[in-house]
Amino acid sequence: MSTSKGNTTRKRPQKHQNRTAFKNDLHDTSHKTKFLNSLEISGVCKRCKDILEWKIKYKKYKPLTAPRKCVGCEQKTVKHAYHMLCSKCASEKHICAKCCKPVESQETETVEQIPNNDLKVMLKDLPERKRRTILRTISKQEDGKQTLTPELKAQIEDMLLKMDNIELDDDFNFTDEEPGSESETEDI
Incomplete structure (x- = not known):
């Protein structure tokens, strides 16, 4: 059994494998899907950006319907889903707006x-x-x-x-002799 105690490794490949990659706009051409695909994620660290891109790619991203309260300034200025800080507070403090960890500029x-x-x-x-x-x-x-x-x-x-x-030909000779002087090998 796969859930038995101590059996943490699986011996077989996964049973059902996808033949094609998932496309979030294959059957859904709504305005919301087009908006999410065109959404530019900024103000977050690389890890959080990858997480949000995954959510968008696999239709797990749920946008906000109303602004949320910012943890930093206590105002309702958070416009993006999954963010804890507004873009102003995140840029001032140089931290990620989603996970609130320090991020390089x-x-x-x-x-x-x-x-x-x-x-x-x-x-x-x-x-x-x-x-x-x-x-x-x-x-x-x-x-x-x-x-x-x-x-x-x-x-x-x-x-x-x-x-x-500089153009090198295949005929170019890499010897130390000067052109015009005869060598001893030519006489033999």
């Missing part, structure tokens, strides 16, 4: 993510050789941190121009 995260995304997009289109050269340069300059500053972006563009100007 959203501004610092977006400032750090934009350069990394910009760098990834720039490097994605490059050939492997150029990409590795640029990554080596970045790691030397910033000790492994891959943030894209305007100075670094200018250096990367300069390096790309220099690399484009």
Whole structure:
């Protein structure tokens, strides 16, 4: 039995498996569903954001019909479901509006993510050789941190121009001899 004492692991796979993923707007095209799908969740920590997105995705989210009382300012200013604080109190105290735990400011995260995304997009289109050269340069300059500053972006563009100007052919000879001088191997 699955509920017997001590038997906490299941030996068989689940009996009924879904063939397709659940879509909350498959048969329901109401205004409420469209509104929930377009809802932008902000002012909460990453964990709470994931929870609220799951609730929306699987039609478990129940929006508020009337504003709730904020725990911080004692006013009826909470407009979003599952939130304990209004957006004003949460931003002033730098805590999550849902779980009331300290959260890092959203501004610092977006400032750090934009350069990394910009760098990834720039490097994605490059050939492997150029990409590795640029990554080596970045790691030397910033000790492994891959943030894209305007100075670094200018250096990367300069390096790309220099690399484009240098064209290596398969016929290129990597010997220390000067062109025009004959070697001893040609006489044999």
